[in-house]
Amino acid sequence: MNTPPFTCFSLSIDSHVAHLVLNRPEAMNTMHPTFWRELDEVLAQLNKSGEARALVISSTGKHFSAGMALETFGGAITMDDQSPEGRAAIFDLLTDMQATFSRIESLRIPVIMAIQGGCIGGAVDMVTAACVRYATADAFFCIQEINIGMVADVGTLQRLPKLIPLGVVKELAYTGRRLSAAKALGHGLVNEVFDTHEAMVAAALQCAQEIATKPPVAIWGTKQAVNYARDHSVEDSLRQMGWLQGAIWSNQHVRESVTAMKQKRAGDFPALTPLIRFSEQG
Numbered sequence: 001m002n003t004p005p006f007t008c009f010s011l012s013i014d015s016h017v018a019h020l021v022l023n024r025p026e027a028m029n030t031m032h033p034t035f036w037r038e039l040d041e042v043l044a045q046l047n048k049s050g051e052a053r054a055l056v057i058s059s060t061g062k063h064f065s066a067g068m069a070l071e072t073f074g075g076a077i078t079m080d081d082q083s084p085e086g087r088a089a090i091f092d093l094l095t096d097m098q099a100t101f102s103r104i105e106s107l108r109i110p111v112i113m114a115i116q117g118g119c120i121g122g123a124v125d126m127v128t129a130a131c132v133r134y135a136t137a138d139a140f141f142c143i144q145e146i147n148i149g150m151v152a153d154v155g156t157l158q159r160l161p162k163l164i165p166l167g168v169v170k171e172l173a174y175t176g177r178r179l180s181a182a183k184a185l186g187h188g189l190v191n192e193v194f195d196t197h198e199a200m201v202a203a204a205l206q207c208a209q210e211i212a213t214k215p216p217v218a219i220w221g222t223k224q225a226v227n228y229a230r231d232h233s234v235e236d237s238l239r240q241m242g243w244l245q246g247a248i249w250s251n252q253h254v255r256e257s258v259t260a261m262k263q264k265r266a267g268d269f270p271a272l273t274p275l276i277r278f279s280e281q282g
Contacts, residue, residue: 006038006042007024007034007038008022008023008024008029008034008035008038008039009021009022009023009038009039009042010023011042013051013052015209015212016051016052016053016054016212016271017052017053017054017055017056017205017208017209017212018046018051018052018054018055018056018109019055019056019058019205019208020042020055020056020057020058021057021058021059021060022057022058022059022060022064022065023060024060025059025060025061025062025063026061027069028061028062028063028065028066028118029059029060029061029063029064029065029066029123030065030066030067030068030069031065031067031068031069031122031123032068032069035069036097036100039100040099040100040103043100043103043104043107044103046107046109047103047107047108047109047275048274048275048276049274050108050216050271050272050273050274050275051271052109053109053208053211053212053214053216053219053271053272054109054110054111054112054207054208054209054211054212054219055107055109055110055111055112055208056111056112056113056114056201056204056205056208057111057112057113057114057130058113058114058116058200058201058204059114059115059116061117062116062117062118063116063117063118063119063120064115064116064117064118064119064123064127064139065118065119065120065122065123065126066118066120066121066123067120067121067122067123067124067144068121068122070148079093094153094154097154098153098154098155101125101126101129101154101155102129102155104126104129104130105129105130105159105227106227108220108223108272109211109216109219109220109223109272110131110132110208110211110219110223111129111130111131111132112130112131112132112133112134112204112207112208113126113127113130113132113133113134113204114134114135114197114200114201114203114204115127115133115134115135115136115139115190115200116135116136116138116139116197116200117136117138117139117140118139118140118142119135119139119140119141119142120141120142120144121142121143121144121145121152122154124141124142124143124152124156124160125152125154125155125156125159126155127141128155128156128159128160128163129155129159131223132191132204132207133189133190133191134190134191134192134193134194134200134203134204134207135181135184135185135190135192135193135194135200136181136193136194136195136196136197136200137181137182137193137194137195138181139180139181139184139190139193140178140179140180140181141172141178141179141184141189142172142176142177142178142179143156143172143173143176144176145176146173146174146175146176147176152173156173157169157173160172160189162230163187163188163189164184164187164188164189165187168187181193213266213267214257214267214269215250215253215256215257215267215269216269216270216271216272217248217250217253217269217270217272218248218250218253220248220272221244221245221248224244225237225240225241225244228240253269256268256269
C-alpha cells in the first residue's frame with residue numbers, strides 16, 4: 001500500500017499489522033483540519049487495501065492527544081450561530097467530523113488504541129470508537145468540552161455509555177473531571193494498564209500480531225457481529241449472525257486453523273479482497 005507523507009501521523013505496516021502514530025508531541029497531538037483530513041485518508045486506504053489485518057494507533061510525547069486545537073474555531077472552522085442557515089451548517093460540519101471517527105468503528109479490521117498521558121476532549125471521541133484500549137499508568141481521560149462551555153459532539157456521549165456505567169459517564173460529562181487509568185481499568189474502559197509507554201505499545205502490537213494470524217474474513221465477521229449486537233436485540237443479533245455465518249463460512253479456513261494449531265505454526269489464510277469503488281471500475 002503506497003501512502004503519501006503525513007504531517008500529523010506516521011504509518012508503517014509489518015507482518016500485516018498497521019501502526020499509525022500521532023507524531024506532533026510539540027503540539028500535544030491536538031486535532032485540527034489537517035489531522036482530520038489525514039486520519040480520514042489513512043483509514044480509507046487501510047480499509048481499501050486489505051493488506052493490514054489489525055491496526056494499532058499510538059502516540060508520542062507526554063500526552064496521547066489534548067483534543068481539538070482551540071485556535072481552529074473562528075479560524076479554519078467557523079461556527080455561525082447568528083442565523084438558522086449557519087446553525088444548519090454546524091450540523092453538517094459535525095456530521096462530517098463524526099464520520100471520520102466512525103471510520104475507526106466500521107474499519108474492516110480491529111483497531112487497538114495505546115493511550116499515554118492525557119486523552120482529552122476529541123481524543124476521547126476517537127478512542128471510544130476502537131475495539132481495544134490499552135493505557136499507561138499515568139493516562140487519564142477527560143470530557144473537556146464541558147469545561148469550555150460546550151457539549152461533546154463527535155462520539156463520546158454516544159459510545160462511552162456502551163463501555164462504562166451510565167452514572168460514571170454523566171459524572172465525567174457534567175463535571176469535566178479526569179478519569180484515571182486505574183479507574184478506567186476498573187470500569188472496563190481500558191483492557192490493561194502498563195507501567196511504561198514502551199511496554200504498552202509492545203503489548204498492543206503483540207495483540208495485533210495475534211489477531212493477524214487468524215483468518216481475516218473470520219475477524220471481519222466477528223467485528224461485524226459484535227458491533228451489531230451492541231446496538232440491537234438478542235433476537236435480531238442472532239438472526240444477523242445466521243445470515244453472516246452463512247455468508248462467510250469456510251471449511252478450508254477451519255481445517256487450516258485446526259491443522260496449524262496441531263502443527264504449532266501460523267495458519268495460512270487469504271487477505272480480505274481489496275475494495276474498488278464502483279466509480280473507479282471500468
